[in-house]
Amino acid sequence: MTGTRQRRRPPAPRAGEEQRAALARERRGRRTEEERRRTRARTSARSGRAARAAARKNRPTRGQExxxxxxxxxxxxxxxxxxxxxxxxxxxxxxxxxxxxxxxxxxxxxxxxxxxxxxxxxxxxxxxxxxxxxxxxxxxxxxxxxxxxxxxxxxxxxxRTPIAFFDSGPGGDGVHLVDGGGVVFKTVKTRPAGLPELKLPKVSVDDPVTRAVTAVLGVLPEQLLKQTKTVTAQTPASVEFTLADGKTVRWGNAENTDRKAKVLAALLTQQGKIYDVSAPELPTITS
The missing domain is CATH 3.10.20.310 (membrane protein fhac)
Incomplete structure (x- = not known):
């Protein structure tokens, strides 16, 4: 007798149970979210009440206002x-x-x-x-x-302190005082004692020759300045002055003042008429 093989059928899906589980999870989620909203609402309400209470506490009284x-x-x-x-x-x-x-x-x-x-x-x-x-x-x-x-x-x-003067000559308007910057700032009637006379083509603060001459006078040693009687120049680098004893000094420009002064002091101890220290490394004396 041939045995009859029986086939086992797989258990039917429990669709009903899964749906119920899904619904339960959904309800739990909604309850959780709703609880969070209620918690936030309660916290916000407490914060608002606290803020209003603090505001009432800090509000000035009528007398303070x-x-x-x-x-x-x-x-x-x-x-x-x-x-x-x-x-x-x-x-x-x-x-x-x-x-x-x-x-x-x-x-x-x-x-x-x-x-x-x-x-x-x-x-x-x-x-x-x-x-x-x-x-x-x-x-x-x-x-x-x-x-x-x-x-x-x-x-x-x-x-302004005068450092030199120039005479406008016959028919001019007098003797003019010049400061260390070449500014002509005052007119006097007589030649001032102790100041050298400028003999330049023109005297003006805008004139380069005037500025060079006054710059040289401004750096001369006091003893030498007291001996200076007249100052001339044709260019800013050709300043020349005459001393009280008639000697002529060719000074050049306003550079190397100390060196030129020392060289000139040594040269003036020798006989001569023209003392050139415009190049102090190669000074000359002309009789």
Whole structure:
């Protein structure tokens, strides 16, 4: 008898159980998300209540608010009063102008040139403009203007120092003083003693020859400068001067001053008429 083979059928999928499990997971997820939202809402509410409580706690009382307003008002009034006092009131206005350093330049002329309006408040006095006006005066080299509170302006000047002069000759307008920068700053009636005379084609601060000559005079040793009577030059490198004893010195340009002065001092101990130190390494004496 032939046995009959029975086939086992695979168990049917438990679709119902899987669906129920999926639904359970979904419900758990929704509950978890909903719990998180509720937690955030409760936290936010607590934070809001805490912030409102802190704001109520820090809110100034009516008395404090009134005091603050009064302080603000008094601050504004004080600043306005201070601004008026500094910029418009006569209490802190210019009452005195002190001039320092003026010897040959007239103090009254300096004050007039400064042109400070009477009673002008100190802070409205334009010290830069005052300085520029005074600096235009011929005898003034430098100017410094400052405020000395409460009511004084100080003007400190450095006058120009003459280093030489030139005579405009017959029909001219007199004898002119020249400073170390070649500036012609003053006219006098007589030749000043102790200053060398410039004999140049022209004398001007814009003239290179004038500047070269005054530069040489500015670096000459004092003893040699006192002996110098006249100075001439045709170019900036051909400065030449005559001493009180009639000797002529060919100096050249304004370079190597110390070397030239030492060489010239040695040469002047020898007989001669023209002493050339324009090239101090190769000095010459001409009889």
């Amino acid at each position: 009134i005091r603050r307003r009064w302080v603000a008002l008094l601050t504004v009034v004080t600043l306005a009063a201070l601004g008026y006092l500094l910029f418009f009131s006569s209490l802190l206005s210019v009452k005195t102008i002190e001039v320092q350093g003026a010897k040959t330049v007239s103090v009254d002329q300096i004050r007039a040139t400064a042109a400070v309006p009477p009673g002008q408040p100190m802070l409205r006095a334009d010290v830069d403009a005052i300085r520029d006006r005074v600096a235009q005066m011929p005898g003034v080299a430098t100017v410094d203007v400052s405020r000395s509170w409460p009511t004084t302006l100080e003007i400190a000047v450095t006058e």
